[in-house]
Amino acid sequence: MTNTAKHTNRYWGDASLPTSKAEFFNAITTPASAGNGTVATIRMYGPIDSFGGFWGISTKDMGTVLDALPETVTQIILRINSPGGEVFEGMSILNMLRAHKASVIAVVDGLAASAASFVAAGCGETVMSPGSQMMIHSPMSFSYGNAGEFRKTADVLDSVEASMVEIYTEKAGAKDWAALLADETWMTAAASVELGLADRIAVIPDAGETETVGGEELVITVPDNADDPLARVVLLPNQAAARPHNLPSSSELGQPTRKEPLNMSDILKAGLRERLGVTDSAISDELLLAAVDEVLAEQVTDTAPAIPAGTVLIDxxxxxxxxxxxxxxxxxxxxxxxxxxxxxxxxxxxxxxxxxxxxxxxxxxxxxxxxxxxxxxxxxxxxxxxxxxIGTSDEPSESDSLFALAFGTDTKDA
Known part of the structure; x- marks a missing residue:
């Protein structure tokens, strides 16, 4: 890129920073139009920046997307509209794409400048969309120190340029690359094909809207271990137990990118106070959340009484x-x-x-x-x-019968 010292937002230049990762980097998959397999479309519509997050597309971002692609992917269409950025991040992204088992076709939709130019040129096929452009230039850097330090920096820049020339030469053959790079050469789609850095000019059909095929829409979320509200979950179909992947995000010097403190809404705060029985309307968010934690802890204790030793629970x-x-x-x-x-x-x-x-x-x-x-x-x-x-028998004797005839059966005393 040219004269980045004037740019307030690194490789974004004077443009406003995006509000979500999806504005400049996302991935989708679609069934191949013919035969078996799946086509993955990756849109790289932003700077190449090791910071990641909303600063640009990092190697880790690209690696996460490539790792998430289903095994059925046989072709990757890399759509590019990028001002470039860090050389080594761009080189890493290119080599990651080359290492993937799927064939990779780069489609320049708008601009492939600086580091984005050798990412585009290094893919298996490079297609320039009508009206698109490519720009190449010598690498640049900033340095501080004495003359010796500046000479060392110059040597490093020469070495970096040699690595870039290897990619351009592999694609387009031997050229006066030193002059072309020093002149900061801008090329139309036709000029890019003529120089050999692109293979053809064509309109490559887009896969469609940014959503997964047969799956959920892409969602912006905040990962558990980061404060960056622009972190991106990319959901890709045709995977066993389709899993979400968080595109890594970072900020300057590894610090969180939150610009304003997170505040609890008045409605939520009032509702919590009412339910907790808190009368202090000026209670801080932290103390209110602590009260919630205390109530939850009590509920856990109440619902899990201790069982005395030797006691057996039975239905x-x-x-x-x-x-x-x-x-x-x-x-x-x-x-x-x-x-x-x-x-x-x-x-x-x-x-x-x-x-x-x-x-x-x-x-x-x-x-x-x-x-x-x-x-x-x-x-x-x-x-x-x-x-x-002991007693009378059932049958009376002969003498008993005669006695009864003479005196009767009354045995009471006279």
Missing amino acids: SAVLTDLQASAALGRQAREEQDNSRRAAIVDSAVKDGRIAPASRDTWLASLNASEEGTTALIGSLAKNTVPVAE
């Missing part, structure tokens, strides 16, 4: 079933015990150990202490209690 339905089963078991056990104790008493009556009239008494004793009562019954001698019932 209520399972507990009900277990209780019913236990009740049936107890009933069956009681019936078994009653049957067994009744059998002990009946056996003692039969053996003549106890009187039939005392049966209920012995059963009660067995219920109170089965083991002791059983031992006591066992110690009683057999046949000590008459088993047969």
Whole structure:
């Protein structure tokens, strides 16, 4: 670029800085028009700048997009409208594109100047859109120091120019590159083709609007580890578990690019105060957020009570079933015990150990202490209690019948 010392915004020159990364750098994919595969279109419509962010397109930006391309991509269309920028960033971007398995065609839509010129010329095919231009010039730098320092800087610039000439020569063959670069040569589309830095002039159809095919629209977001509000998420289709990729962003000297402090809106602040029961209308944003954190922490504590050691949690339905089963078991056990104790008493009556009239008494004793009562019954001698019932028989004797005829059946005393 020319005389960057006059430019207030680095490679953007006098133009206003963009408000989003998508204004000058984005990527989309579309199915190939014929055969299998996918075509990826990358629009490089801004400066080449290692700062990234809204300062320009960095190597990391391009690397993130290339890494995100689906495996089905067979061709990359790099659309360029760039004033150029840092030589080594441009060289890295070119080599990254060359290293990709897909074929790369550069389409100059407006301008490919300075570092952008050898990015365009170094691709597999270079197409100039009608009315587009290309500009090449010698590299430049700034230096501070004595004469020796300036001579060292000049040597470095000569070395950088030699690297640029290698790219131009590979594309267009041997030319008086030193003179062309020193003259800051501007070329129309036809002149670029004539010199050999471009292959043809044509209108290459655009893939369409900046959105993914069959996916979500591109979204501007703030990554978790950066304050740059211009960071860009590029979503590309045809990927397994299509994942978002944050285009890296940075600012001068690695500092955040936030120009104004972030403030909580009055509506949000009032709503939080009302819900938290905060009466201080002048409370700071920080203290209000701290109050929110405190409430959230209390909710976590309340909803997760400690379980005492040895306690087992069980589903209520399972507990009900277990209780019913236990009740049936107890009933069956009681019936078994009653049957067994009744059998002990009946056996003692039969053996003549106890009187039939005392049966209920012995059963009660067995219920109170089965083991002791059983031992006591066992110690009683057999046949000590008459088993047969004492009294009249069912059939009256002959003498009883005669007595009844003579005196009647009334046995009461006179």
